[in-house]
Amino acid sequence: MPEMMELANLVYPKKYSLLDYLPIDSELFVDDFPRIMDAQKQLQTDESNWLVDKVEQQQLFSTEKLGNDATQIIRADKHAQIFFALFQKGMGQLRFSQINNLVTRNMQQFFGQLPILKTEIKRWLAQKQTVVIMVNGQERMEKNK
Numbered sequence: 001m002p003e004m005m006e007l008a009n010l011v012y013p014k015k016y017s018l019l020d021y022l023p024i025d026s027e028l029f030v031d032d033f034p035r036i037m038d039a040q041k042q043l044q045t046d047e048s049n050w051l052v053d054k055v056e057q058q059q060l061f062s063t064e065k066l067g068n069d070a071t072q073i074i075r076a077d078k079h080a081q082i083f084f085a086l087f088q089k090g091m092g093q094l095r096f097s098q099i100n101n102l103v104t105r106n107m108q109q110f111f112g113q114l115p116i117l118k119t120e121i122k123r124w125l126a127q128k129q130t131v132v133i134m135v136n137g138q139e140r141m142e143k144n145k
Helices: 033-056 070-076 114-126 138-143
Strands: 027-031 080-084
Touching: 027 033, 033 070
Parallel strands: 027 080
Antiparallel strands: none
């Protein structure tokens, strides 16, 4: 059976990704794109080495390509996309229609200091920042209103 998988490119010339199976109105969230690109480079290197080995052993054709290019797939994808990254630099040559700065605070930072938290929230709202407080359930939300 593994020998049959090596010939899949001849039978199925078009490559598919998981994004092809998402409904058209879905959103794609990409976290740490530079890390995805690094992993892709390593995967391509490993794949190339493996292919060279197989071609030398005359087990594969030299024109075969096994993996998909994540960067091309994401660029060609038509879904709404949201990227999260620590730094904008290193995002490749992607073009963004809008860039937002996201600042987060851990609640542990305010443990036992509820008055300081309330003061900070007022300050953020005065600066016209969007404040989102996440809780782990409806009961906790009602309790903290």
